[in-house]
Amino acid sequence: MNTNKFITKFRAFQLDTDGSLFSHYKNNIYTLVEARLPKGGIEVLLSDLRIHGKSKIDVLHITSWDNDHCNYQSLIEILNKLRPDRIEIPGYEPDSETGKLCRKTLLGYDEIHQERILNVIEVNNSYIRSLPIAQNGSSNNVVYQGDYLSLKKNDWSLIKLFRSMGFSVLSLGDLESCRVSTRLSKNSILSNELDVLILPHHGADNGFITGEFLDALNPKIAI
Numbered sequence: 001m002n003t004n005k006f007i008t009k010f011r012a013f014q015l016d017t018d019g020s021l022f023s024h025y026k027n028n029i030y031t032l033v034e035a036r037l038p039k040g041g042i043e044v045l046l047s048d049l050r051i052h053g054k055s056k057i058d059v060l061h062i063t064s065w066d067n068d069h070c071n072y073q074s075l076i077e078i079l080n081k082l083r084p085d086r087i088e089i090p091g092y093e094p095d096s097e098t099g100k101l102c103r104k105t106l107l108g109y110d111e112i113h114q115e116r117i118l119n120v121i122e123v124n125n126s127y128i129r130s131l132p133i134a135q136n137g138s139s140n141n142v143v144y145q146g147d148y149l150s151l152k153k154n155d156w157s158l159i160k161l162f163r164s165m166g167f168s169v170l171s172l173g174d175l176e177s178c179r180v181s182t183r184l185s186k187n188s189i190l191s192n193e194l195d196v197l198i199l200p201h202h203g204a205d206n207g208f209i210t211g212e213f214l215d216a217l218n219p220k221i222a223i
Contacts, residue, residue, distance in 0.1 A: 063173030091124025
């Protein structure tokens with residue numbers, strides 16, 4: 001099989017329980033969005049990887065510590081069998097015991113592998129400020145700030161635009177903040193490039209998604 005067949009690919013997986021799971025592939029970089037297993041288990045992910053001639057994932061991107069985004073049993077299987085090189089995690093302390101267990105496990109994963117590379121990246125305000133300024137017309141992914149003044153941990157979810165020339169996907173985690181919604185609706189990169197919108201908080205009616213927001217970003221598909 002020609003492994004260069006797909007330059008960019010986005011996939012939404014079916015789950016057996018509430019939650020979400022996606023994969024994004026670009027230029028030989030395979031990203032799994034959320035630490036969940038699809039209906040059919042780990043073999044479904046391995047089959048998806050084999051399409052690209054891969055046996056492991058390059059990036060594990062977790063948007064929230066809630067169980068429907070980071071399931072502990074799924075996380076352990078992903079770490080053991082898919083061996084991500086880089087893990088992007090929320091930069092806040094979880095409230096739930098399962099969230100705390102997931103975070104502790106991931107930081108332990110970093111301790112095991114840090115002789116080679118810093119695997120686990122906590123995405124917080126200081127990390128985002130250290131990144132180069134995003135440019136229009138580029139193919140580099142973009143990380144946006146959440147509402148770090150909010151008392152709701154949902155508003156600290158990871159926000160990332162998975163970007164390539166001609167196809168871009170925006171992941172919003174469990175965001176609820178209207179301040180973030182307003183800020184993103186005025187972002188020129190999003191308004192000019194967005195193709196797929198992963199709805200925040202699984203499409204909950206919490207005031208984040210408004211007519212003005214959708215008109216400004218004008219996604220081709222919303223999931």
